[in-house]
Every structure is written in structure tokens, then in C-alpha cells.
Amino acid sequence: MESLDRNEILLEFFKALSDEKRLQIVGLLARRDHSVDELAALLGLSSALASRHLRHLARIELVSSGAGEHSHIYSLRLETLQQISRQVLATESLPEPAGDLDLDAYDRKVLRDHMAGGRLKSWPHQWKQRQVILRYLLEQFEPDRRYDEREVNEIIGRVHPDFATLRREMIDSGLMGRERDVYWRKK
Helix, strand or coil, X not given: CCCCCHHHHHHHHHHHHCCHHHHHHHHXXXXXXXXXXXXXXXXXXXXXXXXXXXXXXXXXXXXXXXXXXXXXXXXXXXXXXXXXXXXXXXXXXXXXXXXXXXXXXXXXXXXXXXXXXXXXXXXXCCHHHHHHHHHHHHCCCCCCXXXXXXXXXXXXXXXXXXXXXXXXXXXXXXXXXXXXXXXXXXX
């Protein structure tokens, strides 16, 4: 796993634990070490299937095996679990964009294509893609709060220097309201 970058390590970790039986194996090994046959019996699996799950967990260095009297004994590698936990909790290095965690695949792709490091690198030509960017911008504003024009310009300016155009797009799209020099989030 050392040759993988941080995001690849996390992806492999979550893939490994996305299977219910592998997650159960980790839970059992957290209590005590087990052989393949013990794990298979506890989980109602064949020994071959239990071995396959253990190989997957060993590939990400989450479990290790040692020779027992009659079979290999598997152990949970707590240091790997702790190391990955620290990486998961290192929020300062989470991939962009942050914002709305309920984004669908299309929104994520648009943001990936047009944003870098929280900054807008290109304005999409398609209306639907522009709406994704505008919704991302909208998330920078608190609901039920009034902003003066200077504050709006400053917030949008963190994403792109042409804050006037983006501010106008947000108003025209109905995402923000404006009365004189006071702005607010509508949705």
C-alpha cells in the first residue's frame, strides 16, 4: 500500500470494508485472533470464501497471518486501522469540492472539470453545468442571513475574480435575492 497515494489508499480501504462479511471479519478479529475455519464457521461461509475475504483485507494490510498449530491464525493490524483513521479524519486534505456532500455523480464531475482548489478555473458553456457551479457558490452563503454587496463580492471573489458576473448569474437564476444593496440566499 505504500506505493499508493493517500486517496488511493482510502479508496481501497473503503472498498475492502464495503462488504458486509469483511466488515464482520474485522469486528471478530478486533475481539481476538481467529483461524480461517473459525471465521468461516462464525460467519456461515465456506473456508474458501473466508480465505478470499481475508486475502482482500491482507492486501490493504488490515489483517496479518501467522502460523498456528494446524492452520494460519489471522490478526487485526490495529496500527493500519489507526493510520487510515488519521487519514480519514485529516479534513484539511480532503479532495475538492467540499460543500454539499449529497452531490450526485454529474455534479461531482462538473465541479471536478471546472473547479480546482476551491477556485473556478473555467465557466461552463452549458446552462445545466453553470447551474451546478452556481449551486456550489450558493453553498458559500448562510441561509437566513442578509449580506451587503461588499460581502457578496468578497465571498464570490474567493472562487473567481469576476464576482460581478457570477453575482448577476445567481440573481438571474433565482438562487439569490436582492433589494438595493442587500442580498440573501433564496434556496
